[in-house]
Amino acid sequence: MLNILWRNMKWRFQNPLSIAVTILQPLLWLILYSSVAGQTMQNMGIGNYTAFILPGIIVLVTFSACSSGGIINFIMKSSGSFYRVLISPISRNSIVLGQMLEAIVVSFIEVIILCVIALFFSVKVASGLSSIALMILLIFMTAFFLSGLAYSISLFLPNEVIYETIMTAIVLPLFFLSSALFPTENLLGGLKVAVMLNPFTHIINALRSLILGEPILLGDILGVIVLFTVLCCGSYALAIWRLQKETAY
Amino acid sequence: MMAIEVEKLVKQYKNGVRALDELSLQVNRGEIFSLLGPNGAGKSSLINILTTFYKPTSGKVIMLGKDLCQEPAWVRKQIACVAQRVSIDEHLSLMENMIFQSRLYKVEPQVAKKRISSLLDSFELSGYQKYPTASYSGGIKRRLDIAMNMVSSPKILFLDEPTVGMDVESRKAMWKVLRKIRDEFSTTILLTTHYLEEADQLSDTICIMKEGKELAQGTPSNLRSFIRQNMLRIVFSNADETKKYKNTLENTGLIKFANVRGNSAFAGVDDSRTAFTAVNKWLLDHQVEFDAIEIVEPSIEDVFLALTASGNKRREEWVC
Numbered sequence: 369m370l371n372i373l374w375r376n377m378k379w380r381f382q383n384p385l386s387i388a389v390t391i392l393q394p395l396l397w398l399i400l401y402s403s404v405a406g407q408t409m410q411n412m413g414i415g416n417y418t419a420f421i422l423p424g425i426i427v428l429v430t431f432s433a434c435s436s437g438g439i440i441n442f443i444m445k446s447s448g449s450f451y452r453v454l455i456s457p458i459s460r461n462s463i464v465l466g467q468m469l470e471a472i473v474v475s476f477i478e479v480i481i482l483c484v485i486a487l488f489f490s491v492k493v494a495s496g497l498s499s500i501a502l503m504i505l506l507i508f509m510t511a512f513f514l515s516g517l518a519y520s521i522s523l524f525l526p527n528e529v530i531y532e533t534i535m536t537a538i539v540l541p542l543f544f545l546s547s548a549l550f551p552t553e554n555l556l557g558g559l560k561v562a563v564m565l566n567p568f569t570h571i572i573n574a575l576r577s578l579i580l581g582e583p584i585l586l587g588d589i590l591g592v593i594v595l596f597t598v599l600c601c602g603s604y605a606l607a608i609w610r611l612q613k614e615t616a617y
Numbered sequence: 618m619m620a621i622e623v624e625k626l627v628k629q630y631k632n633g634v635r636a637l638d639e640l641s642l643q644v645n646r647g648e649i650f651s652l653l654g655p656n657g658a659g660k661s662s663l664i665n666i667l668t669t670f671y672k673p674t675s676g677k678v679i680m681l682g683k684d685l686c687q688e689p690a691w692v693r694k695q696i697a698c699v700a701q702r703v704s705i706d707e708h709l710s711l712m713e714n715m716i717f718q719s720r721l722y723k724v725e726p727q728v729a730k731k732r733i734s735s736l737l738d739s740f741e742l743s744g745y746q747k748y749p750t751a752s753y754s755g756g757i758k759r760r761l762d763i764a765m766n767m768v769s770s771p772k773i774l775f776l777d778e779p780t781v782g783m784d785v786e787s788r789k790a791m792w793k794v795l796r797k798i799r800d801e802f803s804t805t806i807l808l809t810t811h812y813l814e815e816a817d818q819l820s821d822t823i824c825i826m827k828e829g830k831e832l833a834q835g836t837p838s839n840l841r842s843f844i845r846q847n848m849l850r851i852v853f854s855n856a857d858e859t860k861k862y863k864n865t866l867e868n869t870g871l872i873k874f875a876n877v878r879g880n881s882a883f884a885g886v887d888d889s890r891t892a893f894t895a896v897n898k899w900l901l902d903h904q905v906e907f908d909a910i911e912i913v914e915p916s917i918e919d920v921f922l923a924l925t926a927s928g929n930k931r932r933e934e935w936v937c
Binding site for chain 2: 383447
């Protein structure tokens with residue numbers, strides 16, 4: 369597992385542009401959009417809009433980092449050691465976990481960069497160290513789920529062009545149909561149902577409560593952890609099943 | 618104990634293509650075994666099954682005494698495969714590629730260090746360590762690919778068309794490497810190739826395949842005697858003349874068939890001494906300009922063409 373992680377991280381550090389590109393768009397949302405929309409949002413009772421949208425941007429950057437993990441899989445397939453690894457005695461679990469861990473590590477690197485930049489916009493975690501630990505757990509679960517999903521999709525699809533198109537088609541609806549940019553209290557009807565069915569709404573809400581120091585019910589946060597535990601298990605099982613199918617022709 | 622025993626192996630893909638059709642073959646330990654066959658013969662399907670990448674539809678494969686389907690994990694530890702396409706990671710250095718491979722096979726770091734050093738010397742790769750792998754020529758990348766696959770000291774090494782696209786010099790250098798692997802490391806080598814000369818020069822045993830079946834298996838000399846074909850070689854001044862008289866000779870009834878290689882027409886005949894006189898007389902009577910005529914032994918190419926010829930008629934004519 370660590371061997372695969374090491375190989376992929378070497379690729380990342382030799383191609384730092386892959387980190388820069390995936391963080392660029394979330395960074396623009398955080399800096400430009402929060403500045404532009406911040407004044408309007410003040411009228412709605414949101415004091416620090418940058419702090420408000422930071423959880424959504426964290427999820428967005430995690431999605432971007434995990435998606436680019438799938439691209440590495442295509443690179444290894446077309447001009448690297450994908451086939452050689454598959455016929456080696458390494459366990460399928462190690463292959464999948466090595467691939468996923470790389471995406472998780474890159475996600476954390478990018479989240480840390482975002483959080484450091486957010487500090488310059490007066491964003492502070494109001495509830496202390498225990499909240500930071502809980503935030504790390506929630507971000508880890510988000511990255512684990514998304515990296516497993518991205519890896520599975522990369523194994524399903526024939527090339528990186530289709531892969532990128534599909535991932536873009538997934539990320540934007542998920543981002544906009546969540547509580548990333550606006551409070552959801554006043555939403556009505558089908559839109560509200562769609563937003564509440566989006567699992568990322570719940571992780572964003574939990575992260576936001578931790579950042580803003582809002583009172584948070586144990587049941588709510590436990591519910592999010594249980595939901596993402598199920599999603600993580602599902603995406604990991606899907607990745608293992610799809611990888612095993614690669615040698616089941 | 619044999620290195621590989623394949624019995625009535627069938628591989629049928631979901632689209633209905635039957636790539637392997639009750640194929641049977643045996644590979645001895647420590648030999649270079651070549652699979653020879655036209656495109657679509659099932660060579661790559663066989664390699665993919667033997668390397669645990671594909672699952673067979675039916676049949677039995679015993680590798681080093683163990684059933685491949687029952688113990689694929691054990692088999693993976695004993696083998697390595699150099700795929701048709703070079704599989705080095707170009708973002709890793711030469712040494713990092715070797716280390717990555719040794720870790721995949723859980724080779725102890727100290728043992729791996731010694732093996733890597735020895736392999737770099739054996740494969741004459743030491744001088745390339747300071748350059749990025751992406752800058753290597755195709756031949757060097759292929760050599761590194763093979764060296765990497767040797768780092769786990771596999772008992773069986775598979776090579777899927779290892780010299781495809783190489784120039785003559787690089788191909789000969791590759792043959793030297795493969796002989797070295799067999800002789801110095803006692804590794805059994807199973808390779809697929811399109812090149813008849815390669816199979817002839819390199820192999821201890823050749824298996825000729827067509828449409829998923831084995832047509833013949835044996836040493837190169839056995840295969841040559843297998844067809845026991847009497848042959849004449851008639852040399853013309855150029856390739857066009859050769860092609861022209863090949864057809865004419867076939868219509869005379871003096872020969873059974875002919876094929877052209879360069880300026881020479883190789884003719885299959887019933888009795889070489891009688892045919893030598895008759896063909897010679899016919900050429901002189903018809904004032905055909907030719908440079909030479911001789912009785913020749915069949916080559917591996919003749920064996921291959923005889924066995925893989927599309928029409929059954931020609932195959933039946935061979936005395937097997």
